[in-house]
Amino acid sequence: MGIIKIKEVSKSFRDKSQEILDRKNDKAKFKFLKYITYRKLVKALNCVTFSVNKGEIFGLLGPNGAGKTTLSKMIVGLLKPDKGRVLVFDKQGDDINKESRRFNVVFARANLFYELSGRENLEFYSKLYGIKNYKKKIQRWIEIFEVDKKAESKTYTYSTGEAMRFKIIKALLNQPELLVLDEPTIGLDVNMAIKIRELLKQLNKKYNVTIFLTTHYMEEADYLCDRVAILNKGKILKIGTAKEIKGLLRKNKIVEVQIKNFNSLVLKKIKDSGYVKDLEFIGVEEKIRVILKLTAKVEDFITFLHKNNLKVSSINVEEPSLADAYLYLTGQELVSDELL
Amino acid sequence: MSFFRDLWILTILDFKRYYTWSERIVFDVLLSIIGFLSFVLVWQAVFKGGFEGIGPLTKDNFIVFILSGSIVWEFISVNLTGDGIWAFIREKYQGTLPYLLVSPANKLAFVYSKVMINLFKILINVILSLFVAFVFFDINFNGSILLAIFSLLLIFVTFSGIGIVIASLGAWREGIANVSFVLGSILYLVSGVYYPIEIFPETMQKIFFVLPTTQSINLLREIVINNASFLNVFPILSYLLIWGIALIILGLIIFKKLEKKISLLGI
Numbered sequence: 001m002g003i004i005k006i007k008e009v010s011k012s013f014r015d016k017s018q019e020i021l022d023r024k025n026d027k028a029k030f031k032f033l034k035y036i037t038y039r040k041l042v043k044a045l046n047c048v049t050f051s052v053n054k055g056e057i058f059g060l061l062g063p064n065g066a067g068k069t070t071l072s073k074m075i076v077g078l079l080k081p082d083k084g085r086v087l088v089f090d091k092q093g094d095d096i097n098k099e100s101r102r103f104n105v106v107f108a109r110a111n112l113f114y115e116l117s118g119r120e121n122l123e124f125y126s127k128l129y130g131i132k133n134y135k136k137k138i139q140r141w142i143e144i145f146e147v148d149k150k151a152e153s154k155t156y157t158y159s160t161g162e163a164m165r166f167k168i169i170k171a172l173l174n175q176p177e178l179l180v181l182d183e184p185t186i187g188l189d190v191n192m193a194i195k196i197r198e199l200l201k202q203l204n205k206k207y208n209v210t211i212f213l214t215t216h217y218m219e220e221a222d223y224l225c226d227r228v229a230i231l232n233k234g235k236i237l238k239i240g241t242a243k244e245i246k247g248l249l250r251k252n253k254i255v256e257v258q259i260k261n262f263n264s265l266v267l268k269k270i271k272d273s274g275y276v277k278d279l280e281f282i283g284v285e286e287k288i289r290v291i292l293k294l295t296a297k298v299e300d301f302i303t304f305l306h307k308n309n310l311k312v313s314s315i316n317v318e319e320p321s322l323a324d325a326y327l328y329l330t331g332q333e334l335v336s337d338e339l340l
Numbered sequence: 341m342s343f344f345r346d347l348w349i350l351t352i353l354d355f356k357r358y359y360t361w362s363e364r365i366v367f368d369v370l371l372s373i374i375g376f377l378s379f380v381l382v383w384q385a386v387f388k389g390g391f392e393g394i395g396p397l398t399k400d401n402f403i404v405f406i407l408s409g410s411i412v413w414e415f416i417s418v419n420l421t422g423d424g425i426w427a428f429i430r431e432k433y434q435g436t437l438p439y440l441l442v443s444p445a446n447k448l449a450f451v452y453s454k455v456m457i458n459l460f461k462i463l464i465n466v467i468l469s470l471f472v473a474f475v476f477f478d479i480n481f482n483g484s485i486l487l488a489i490f491s492l493l494l495i496f497v498t499f500s501g502i503g504i505v506i507a508s509l510g511a512w513r514e515g516i517a518n519v520s521f522v523l524g525s526i527l528y529l530v531s532g533v534y535y536p537i538e539i540f541p542e543t544m545q546k547i548f549f550v551l552p553t554t555q556s557i558n559l560l561r562e563i564v565i566n567n568a569s570f571l572n573v574f575p576i577l578s579y580l581l582i583w584g585i586a587l588i589i590l591g592l593i594i595f596k597k598l599e600k601k602i603s604l605l606g607i
Contacts, residue, residue, distance in 0.1 A: 076442045080603045094603075100444045111435035128443050170439070 002051035002057075002087075004075055009048045009084035011070055011234075012041040044070045046234040047084070053236040054177075056334040057204050057211040059225035061218070061326060067234045068214035069107070071269045072182045075212060076105045086139055101129060103178035104171040108186045114156035118147060118166040119154060122173065129174040139170040143220070144199070160187030168196065172203070179203070181213040185220060197224055204289060228322070232330040245325045253292045254318040255301060260311040269308055275301045276330070278327050286313070372426060378529045381539040395536025401565050403477050407469060407504075408560045409533040414462040415496045416553055419503035420524040422458040427451045428511030428598075441602075448595065451507050478584035482567035488560060491577070495556045496578050501587025508591070508598040527553045552583040 045067045052058040062068050073079040074086045077096030085092055089099045112121040120140060126134030142151050145165045155163060164187060171179060184200075185193040197220060203209045215221055221228050222242045230237040230245065238245055259266060270276060270288070275296035280289050292301055298317055305312055391397045397405050418424075427450065432438040440450060473479050481488075512518030530537065530544075531553035537545055548554055559576045562568040570577075 073438075078438060078441055078603065097442075097444075100442060105439070105442050107438050109435060110438040110460070112439075113436055114434065125443065128445050130444075 003054050003088040003089060004052040004212060005085070005090075006048055006050050006071070006074075007085045007087070007103055009071075009074065009081040009086055010043065011045040011067075011074070011081050012043050012077070014041060015270055018053075021041035040081060043234045045081070048231075048234070048236050049084075050229055050236060050239055052212055054081055054210055055208045056226045057200070057213070057224050059221040059228045060212070060214040060231055061216075061221050061322075062214070063216070065233075067229045068231060069109075071231070072105070072107070072180050072212070072214055075180050076100075076103065101174055102176060103180060104174055104176040105180040106164075106167045106171045106182060106184050108164075108183040110167075112155045112166055112170065114154060115152055117152050118142075118162075119151040121166065125170050128171050131173055134173065137168070137173065141172060145169055151306055161189055161192055164188055165192065165196075175207070176209065178210045178212065181211065183214055183216065185215070185217065193220070200224060206207045208233070218321065218326060230326060230329050237329045238325075242322050245329075248323055253296070253298050254321075254324055255290045255292060255298060255316060256282065256287065256316040257290060257305070258287045258313040258315070259305075260286065260313055266310060269310075270305075273304050274300070275304060277284070280327060289324075291328060304329070347492065367519050367526070371522050371526050374526055374529050378535075378540075382535050385535070385539045391536065391539075395532070395538040396561055396565055397536050399400040403473060403479050404481065404564055405561065407473050407479075407533055409557050410469065411466050411492070411554075412495060412557045412560050413528065413531075413533045414465055415492050416499050416556060417524055417528075418455060418458040418462055418496070419499040420506070420527070421521050422455060422503070423518055424451055424455040424458065424503045425510050425517045427454040427507045429514055429517055432511065446600065448504075448592075451504055451595070452500070454507075455503055459496065481564050483563040483565075484569070487570055487573070488563050491559050491563060491573070492542050493558075494577065494580055495559070498552060498556070498584030498587065501584060501589070501591040503586070504591030505594050508594045510599060511598055527551065530554070532557055552580060554580055 048067075048071065048275065050058075060068050071081060074081060075088055075096075077088070077094070077100070080086075080093060086096075088096050089102060091099050112118070113124070116124065119142070122138045122141075123134060126138065131143065142148050142161075145168070147162060147165050147169075150162050151157060153167065158166070164184065168181075168184060173182070179200075181200075185196055188196065200211060200213075201224060204211055211224075213220075213224070226243065227240060228242055228245060231240040267288075270279065270290070274318065275292050276290055277293045278291040282289050290301070292298065302312075302315065347542060385391055385394060390399075391402070392399060393415050423430075428437065431440060442448070445590070506520045530540070530548045531551055532548070537548045537554060540548060555576050559573055559580065562576065566572075
């Protein structure tokens with residue numbers, strides 16, 4: 001049963017930077033009319049269709065500007081689609097807000113009240129959602145998230161990670177059936193990110209909470225999500241389990257190569273070799289991760305490197321990861337998990 | 341030299357930020373003209389022998405005249421220039437609006453909550469003003485206290501519609517919220533808060549007289565200075581009620597439109 005049903009949803013926004021460019025270039029007499037005529041629409045979402053089942057953890061992966069937050073806002077009723085339908089608990093449009101006690105949300109770019117302490121913020125939202133015995137519940141969550149020392153401080157003193165933890169507690173207060181998380185682990189240190197992932201998994205298992213999360217982090221999606229959708233430039237490129245998506249590259253070989261005296265000429269030579277489908281840098285510039293074409297053999301690629309006098313320091317042949325699948329599908333990298 | 345260069349850059353920046361909404365310039369010009377005109381007319385009246393005999397003002401009732409004007413203005417300005425008009429804008433910039441809009445909170449209650457805190461502040465101000473007036477000056481309030489309180493509440497409700505309009509439009513274009521300050525200042529000068537509007541030329545008086553702000557001030561003055569009964573002030577009460585209903589309906593329509601716009605364009 002689909003708790004979230006997204007049916008052929010499209011959404012466009014006016015690109016203001018484009019307006020300015022057009023106005024500057026505009027030599028017409030009636031600038032005001034030109035201003036309106038030239039306002040360009042940018043498609044944030046383009047005929048997106050998928051559904052999220054009850055009790056599922058569904059991940060939406062995509063780079064900045066892919067349309068992840070737009071979609072999250074639609075699910076919680078903050079935005080309406082231009083075309084198509086967004087159904088949450090079988091409600092759409094303004095009626096989604098009528099179900100607001102059944103879901104909650106965390107936006108990476110939304111804040112708690114900075115004039116209040118974390119605890120005061122949580123108490124405020126508890127009252128707003130009509131939660132009984134909220135003081136005990138708040139205390140329990142504060143302890144679980146290890147923010148007891150910060151609970152009485154004003155939220156403007158919090159680090160990104162501390163603020164995020166309080167935002168997640170806020171989202172858990174009404175024991176939601178559906179949790180919408182827009183990049184919930186962004187800015188958190190590794191330990192806390194792992195802890196939150198673990199907690200979300202437990203919540204999902206124990207209380208059957210449906211989780212819809214958007215993320216940059218492949219590792220997160222791979223670990224947490226039952227299903228993943230890859231979103232790029234407003235379009236869904238692929239939906240499936242992480243295993244299925246990684247399976248897209250099962251026949252492609254992934255080779256990590258470290259080359260001495262690496263430069264742009266070397267890079268061009270490798271790209272034009274005829275063996276390479278995609279490549280990306282890893283950490284230091286000398287190390288690259290190469291996805292070979294289906295027809296290419298690893299031995300042939302190594303021979304090519306030797307023939308071209310490229311001094312290889314190390315070479316590794318690997319199984320494809322979700323990040324490789326993403327690179328394969330979109331042609332671009334996401335934020336590396338190493339930055340977590 | 342870097343001081344002058346930075347001064348120039350920062351001034352231009354503030355100029356751009358200040359005049360983001362071109363209509364504000366019109367209101368600013370209007371305010372300078374009316375501001376200057378009202379002060380000239382006030383001093384003209386003073387040099388011609390004072391305010392005695394101009395409108396309802398006399399030497400005996402001038403403190404009650406001023407006090408009633410300022411009390412009514414507090415109840416009007418709380419909606420016109422108070423925190424309510426910034427309800428959406430502040431939350432939008434602090435990034436707190438998404439959580440509030442997603443929550444089950446009634447959105448209109450959210451706007452009114454911003455007004456309520458100011459209402460509490462002005463109630464304290466009014467009590468303190470009355471206390472100072474009674475302690476330091478020998479004043480007498482005539483008329484029904486209950487009718488005066490009822491009138492002030494009606495005035496507050498009447499102008500709350502404007503508050504919703506400005507808050508809603510302000511969320512869409514912040515310049516509108518800025519303009520409300522200038523508009524408030526103009527109304528303050530032309531509604532006879534501290535002097536009778538009779539000091540203005542006759543044609544202007546006719547325009548200023550029909551303003552709900554002027555009528556609100558007249559209403560309280562009729563009650564506390566002329567000891568008017570409910571029936572005496574019924575025409576003014578009805579007039580304000582009609583304004584109130586019209587403004588609240590307009591406010592709710594614009595508020596609904598804003599909600600729709602937010603849901604289409606985002607916060």
